[in-house]
Amino acid sequence: MLTLLLGILVACAAMTYVIPTGSFRRDGDGTIIPGTYAAAPSSPTTLFELLTSLHTGLVESAPIIFGILITGGMLAVIDSRGVISGAVHLLAVRSGSNRYVVVSVVMLFFGVMSALGTITSEAMAFFPLGLVLARALRLSSLTGVMTILLPASIGYATSFLNPSSLALAQTIAGIPLFSGMPYRVVLFCVFQVVTMAFVLLRVRSEARQAETEPEAIDPTEIQSVAAPEAGGPFGVRHVLALVAFGLCLALFVAGTAMYAWSVAEMAACFVLATVLVAVIFRMPPTEVYEHFIEGMKSLVWVGVVIGVARSISVVLEAGGILDTIVQALGNLLISLPPTGGALALLGTGGAVNFFVGSGTGQAALTMPIIAPLTHVVGLTPQIGVLSFQLGDGVTNLLFPTSSMLMAGLAVAGVSYMRWLRETGWYLLTLAVLAIAAMVVSVLIGYN
Numbered sequence: 213m214l215t216l217l218l219g220i221l222v223a224c225a226a227m228t229y230v231i232p233t234g235s236f237r238r239d240g241d242g243t244i245i246p247g248t249y250a251a252a253p254s255s256p257t258t259l260f261e262l263l264t265s266l267h268t269g270l271v272e273s274a275p276i277i278f279g280i281l282i283t284g285g286m287l288a289v290i291d292s293r294g295v296i297s298g299a300v301h302l303l304a305v306r307s308g309s310n311r312y313v314v315v316s317v318v319m320l321f322f323g324v325m326s327a328l329g330t331i332t333s334e335a336m337a338f339f340p341l342g343l344v345l346a347r348a349l350r351l352s353s354l355t356g357v358m359t360i361l362l363p364a365s366i367g368y369a370t371s372f373l374n375p376s377s378l379a380l381a382q383t384i385a386g387i388p389l390f391s392g393m394p395y396r397v398v399l400f401c402v403f404q405v406v407t408m409a410f411v412l413l414r415v416r417s418e419a420r421q422a423e424t425e426p427e428a429i430d431p432t433e434i435q436s437v438a439a440p441e442a443g444g445p446f447g448v449r450h451v452l453a454l455v456a457f458g459l460c461l462a463l464f465v466a467g468t469a470m471y472a473w474s475v476a477e478m479a480a481c482f483v484l485a486t487v488l489v490a491v492i493f494r495m496p497p498t499e500v501y502e503h504f505i506e507g508m509k510s511l512v513w514v515g516v517v518i519g520v521a522r523s524i525s526v527v528l529e530a531g532g533i534l535d536t537i538v539q540a541l542g543n544l545l546i547s548l549p550p551t552g553g554a555l556a557l558l559g560t561g562g563a564v565n566f567f568v569g570s571g572t573g574q575a576a577l578t579m580p581i582i583a584p585l586t587h588v589v590g591l592t593p594q595i596g597v598l599s600f601q602l603g604d605g606v607t608n609l610l611f612p613t614s615s616m617l618m619a620g621l622a623v624a625g626v627s628y629m630r631w632l633r634e635t636g637w638y639l640l641t642l643a644v645l646a647i648a649a650m651v652v653s654v655l656i657g658y659n
Contacts, residue, residue, distance in 0.1 A: 216612050216628055217520045221265070224524050224567075225257040228531030235535045236580075244580045249539045257531050265530070269523025270515070273615070276336055277515035279475040280619070281508040283337040286482040287344060288507025289500055290489050295453045296344045298446040311349045315415055316408060318345065319363040323404050325465065326367025329374035332571075334478055335364035336518070336616055339623040340511065350422045353624040354634065355414045361620040362411060362609070366403045366642075368571070369605020372396035377571035381600050384579040385586075385593035387659075392594045395658055396601075399649055406645065410638045453489045460485035514622040521615045528567050538564065542581040545589060553589030554650045557582055557596060561603020566611050571604055592659040595650070602646040610639055 233252045236244035257265075270277070290296060322338070325331040331338075338360050346356025371378050372393045382389055464481040467473035490500045528534050541560045548556055561578065568574045579600060586596040608614045612628050621631055632639075652658075 214517060214520060217517065217524070217618065220613060221520065221524050221527060222262070224527050225262045225531070228256040228527070228533055231531075231533040231536055233532040233536065234539065235532060236539075244535070244538075246580050246584055249535060252532055255530070255532050257527050261530060262527065265523040265526045266520060268526045269521070270519030272526070273515075273519045273522045275475045276333060276615070277518055279334065279337040279479050280339070280514055280518075281511055282479040282482055284340045284511040285504035285507040286486045287340045288510075289486050289495075289503045290453065290457060291344055292499075292503045293450065293453065293489070293493050293495075294446070295450050295457070295489065296341070296348070298348075298450055299454050311351075311415060311419060312412055314345065314349065315359050315411060318359045319408050319411060320404075322360050323363030323367040323400075323407075326364040327371045327373065327400050328367075328469070329371060329376060329378070331364065331465070331468070332368055332374070332376070333616065334475055335360055336514075336619045337475070337478060339514075339620055340507070343623065349415070349419075351415060351418050354626050354631075355411065355418060357620045357624040358411050358414070361616065362407045363404065365605060365608050365616060366407050367400065368608070369602055369646075370396055370400040370403050371601065371605075372400060377575050377604075378597070378601065381575040381579045381597045384575065385583040385597050387593050387597070392598075392658060395653070395656075396598075403642070403645060406641060407638075410635075410641075449492050453492045456488040456492065457485045460488070511623065514619050517618045517622045518615045521613055521618050524613050525568060534567060537567065538578055538581055542585060545585050548589055550590040551651060551654050553585070553591055554595055554599060554654050555647060557585070557591075557599035558603045558646060558650050561600045562607040563603075565604045565607045566613055574604055575600060591654065592657065594659045595653050598653055598658065599650060602649060606639075606642050606646050609635070609642070 233254045234249055235252050236246075237248040238244050287296070322331060322335055326335065339357050342356035342358070342360045343353055344356075345351070345359060346353050349356075368374070368377075373390055379389055382391065460481045464473060464478050467477055467481075486500070486504065489495075490497075541563065545553055545556050545560070560582070561574070564574055564578050579596070582596040582600060583593050586593050608616055610617075612618060617631075618628075621628060
């Protein structure tokens, strides 16, 4: 995985020697001004700049990296007493169907939170929780991470109340904030149902395999979370600890909705949860430190992957070729008919997402070009915003430059090629749904 990312990093550095340098003028908010593209002196990435981009990528990704590390430490402390895994296990053993209920509830939670813009990139910090669920339900590590990764990505792609990327895209397009919500809600439901069906089919397959071939369970499923210590049955303290964790999580969700909290506040809530659980179980400080550090250590690899993925954007931005790529893509769309233009906009959003991982950054870069192009090809600005959303969100599950995807694979301990093998038909289904969504939007004059 890291070799793949480093190879892409080197290739992008080489592109700065081939693609002409250019830039748009920008307003005070960093949004490009259409029609202002101009060539600029070449600034190819040197070998030393390539090497320093790794450090820069790690530094710029520090908030989410440390958010993940703190989450891993918290979960290691909490589950050292079997709090989360014990609760999930109790639900799972009641009847054979309860594992589907647990997985469905988790997926709905992260899907809705992402669609509302409450938990988007912060979902990466919850990936270790997927491993706890996987262990308790006897599922593979990849399926455990999927219960968080997939609904969070799909919720983002079909978001109807995202206050960051969607709000910025609609503002640039000059349309009312959060307009066109009914159609996006329908898309969210369709994409979410397809995603849940895919994961639940995996759950059924692995549950059956666990019953007939116990040794076939993926041994990597417990690699990032310490196994619970033998501490007796699930009792009152476990319930209190679970309630404390739930309240801290609810505090973060409420703070995000009302006060725009982000990763730093999430980390604070999780540190608070760690302290409360330690007090409830009367854990010695040294034991808390040991579990916390072990939980963080097991996720350092994930932080490296996120930093390297970010360094790719660092190289492209420093090389001055991102604006050139956007200008070239925009020129290709001018002569297309409405339906072809809508699909081309969808492809453009996906293509730019390979180079620009940030949703808000991509909106600021592409929407000033997409918005006027929609009028040229006979589309509404709302369709342009939808193309940005779907192109960005769906390809987040495909491109190895996606920090969200690569973090999830690192936590699960699986390779990028295995991801493609096991999710190929699902990703193809998402692409077909996105194409259908764009075609329907043209037919109904979505606005």
